[in-house]
Each structure stands twice: as structure tokens, then as C-alpha cells.
Amino acid sequence: MKKGWNIIVQYQSLIWIVVAWEIIAFMQVMPERLFPSLGKVVVVAIDLISSGMLMENLPTTLFRVFAGFALAAVVGVPLGLLMSRSAKLNDVMQPMFSLGYPIPRVALYPILVFILGLGSASKVSLIFIECLFPIVLNTYYGATRVGKIYLWAGQNMGASSSQIFWRILLPATMPTIFTGLKIALPLAFIIAVLTEMIGSTVGMGYLLSYMSASLMQEKVLACVLLITLVGYLLNLLLQVIQRKYVFWQ
């Protein structure tokens, strides 16, 4: 009972928004066409799921998100770790990441489309680039702060450089690596939806722009609701993985 109440208190802002929304919808401050009640939106969302529309589009988006994100993690984590170990590599790479970080990289999308077309390749590439930044920078930052005492202990026990890299530096950096991954994953999802809205024939972004074309607000909102839900579940998944791998924190 107490626990249930705590959850309500914790998510109260969400409840206030829903209540306010329903009051506005009920009082018909705006025409229903533009401001449908959330009940209606949920019905349409369920309809999107049961009609199979969601399952036609969601897997493609998820594939793009995971492909770009995983690629960025596989490249970015070792790169960040290596940059912390080699001043030369850091001198070469650091300006690129520091200067590139604040610019809007979505601006690269037309160029990527020009080279790779409107299919998954250009979208996965942009997601990869976008995710690489927070992953590399957080990994690098974390790795430079790993106590040298751990690395010394490893050397003292006769570990090779690669054992020290993979079995001490990597796990010791894991907490900040996850900070980077947690910034990157929502970015991956945002970029996937955004690029699918710009040009695609499948995916959650496509579904959203298709629904907008119908000029039916509840369909658009149902789509937004589903996208929000998926984004939330993605973050939850990452949190579960983090708890499994960074259990000592």
C-alpha cells in the first residue's frame, strides 16, 4: 500500500499532465479534432497494435537503433580507452570529438543520403556518428580517472598489456561507459525516428508522418504515445544491463 503510494508520488507530474489534458479536452477549449481526449488516443494506439501497423514498422526502427548504437559502442569504447592510454592517439582524435560535439550532426544526413541512399544504411550511419560522440568522450573521461593503483596492481601480478586493457581498464571504466551509453541510446532512437520522418517507407518515423498526413490528431498522438513507450522501454533495458554489469557501484 505504502509502496503503491510512493510510486504515485514519484510519477505525480505525469498524473497532473494527464488530468490537465483531460480537463482541457472535456471542456473543449480547443476543437476535439485538434485536442482529442487521451482515452481516444489510447484506443487508437491499441488499434495500431492489434491491426499489425506497429509490428510492420517497429522492427525496422529498432534494427536501425540497435545497429547504429551497437556499432558506436563496439568502436567507441575501445577508442575511448585507447585514447586514455596513448597521448599520440589522443592528440589526433581529441580535437575531432571536442570540436564536433557541439555541432548539429543531423546536418550531415543529406550528405549521407546522397552517398548511401534513403534506406537503412544512411540512417544507421547517422545514428552511429551521433552515438559515437557521447560514448567516446565518456569512456575517455572515465578511463583517465581510473586509479593508477589498479593498473599497477595488474602489472605487479604479471598481467600483459592486453590483459590490463581488457580485464582492468575496461571494467574499471564501466560506470562512466554506461553514462555514455545512457546518453547515446535515446539519441539513437531520436535520430532513427527523425530520419524516418524525412524519408522512408517504413519505420516509426514513417508511421508518424503517414499519420500526420491523415490530419487526424488522435492517430498522430497514438503514434507519439507508442514511440514514447518504446523509448522508455529501451532505457529500462539499458538500466537492467547496467545493474548486471556495474553491480559493485
Place this chain on the structure above:
Amino acid sequence: MSTQTPAIDIEKLRKVYTRGKEEVTAIQEISLQIPEGKFVSIVGPSGCGKSTFLHIVGGFIPKSTGTVRIRGKEVDKPGPDRGMMFQESALFPWKNVYDNVAWGLEVQGVEKAKRDEIVEHYLKLVHLWDFRNNLPSELSGGMKQRISLARVLAFNPDVLLMDEPFGALDAQTREKMQVELQRIWQESNKSVMFVTHDIDEAVFLSDIVVVFSGRPAVIKEIIEIDFARPRQLDVHKTQEFMDIRNHIWDLLHQEHSKSGEDEF
């Protein structure tokens, strides 16, 4: 092996740092032989370079000139022939106690059955076998240092290097740890080089106390301590203990007044 070869043989060791354009001499020149099986402490005023000295012997930081030999073999990189124990716990927080102690053996390719046997032996030696499944974060400071000692002993180094291993512990735990260390050291029969700023600790534990001068470090005096072993804590109360203690205190305080305020 010849009994004449010292466990640790340091010849004309010198360390000069470059800080910008400036050259700072941390260690003037030190030659020191540590015989097999002896417990040797190094004391000196804070900032005198005694930790630097130990880190050079461990191979973690480069020396400027001179040689370090372990059982006659010259070394200039870290290696499992010298087991190093640090002031803070260097236990891996993501590994449980058992895996921490087994880690060195594992990377050295010791097979599983043999590994298990060794880990069990040393965890029992430090009386912490029951905590083998705990994470380091679940242990007290004193327990962590006992695990660290077990981890170092497990890969069977020729010598032990200890950098103020009890420096972060409270006074009571520290005394208990000193008695424990004496017991474990007597069983393992290793040569130890022990750095501390605590004169009582050095006199209680050591066969030989080496007194360093302030920076740049040279050896001021080498004092042999020959209380019978195993020593009990009440040896602190004997006149002889206090005489040695006071003598070292005087040596260090001459240094303090000479080196001025910058040591504080």
C-alpha cells in the same frame, strides 16, 4: 641459491624529476642491501621520497641512474617477483574476494585446481576464507588490507614491498594488523621492504630500520633491531624499545628543522 646474494640489492639509485625547466632531485643516491628473509622498514620525514624509492624498486616509475637487483637479477619493470602492497586497497571492486586473490595466478596461467588450492591456503592464512564471496566494498579497511596481503602472497613473489599498508587504518586496527603481519611474515619467510612514517610501527615490525634524510633523500642511519620474535605488543613498553624509538625520533626531527616549513 647462494646465501650471499641479497634479496634486494640497490646500488647508487638516483631519481631526478623534471618539472618544466626545473630539475628536482628526489633521491640523491641510495645504496642498500636487504638480506634474504629480513624485515626492513624505511622511515623518513614526509615528502622525503621514501614512497618514490619503493615505487622505483617495484618498477612502477623509472629511476634516473643506478641499479635494482632482485636475487641478483636486474629489474626495471614491474613484475611478480616483487609483490607490492599499497596504502589504499588496490583490490578490484568488480571482483569478489576469491577472484581478487586468484587474479594474479589466473593471468600467469596457473591451472584451476592449483589456483583453488593456493587461494584457499592464503585466505585461511589471513583468516578471511569465510568472506571469499564478498565484494571488497563489503569489507572493513583492515580486512581489505589482509585480502591485499593474501593476494600478493598468492603469486609467491621473491620479496614483498609495502607502501604504508596500514596508513589509512585507525590506531587499534593498525596494531592488530602489525601483529598479524608479523605472524604471516614469519610463516611465509619472505624478505620485506616496508615504508612507513610511523616510528613505532617500524621498530615493532623490523629487523632493520633504515632512516632516510629529507629530500633529496640519502640514508641517514641503519639501525638493527633484535627483539626476540614473535614480538608481543607490550615490547613497546620496554626501555630498549623506547630508546630506539627516541633515537629515530631525534634523527627525523633534525631533518624537520633542517628542511623547514615546506614539508608540512
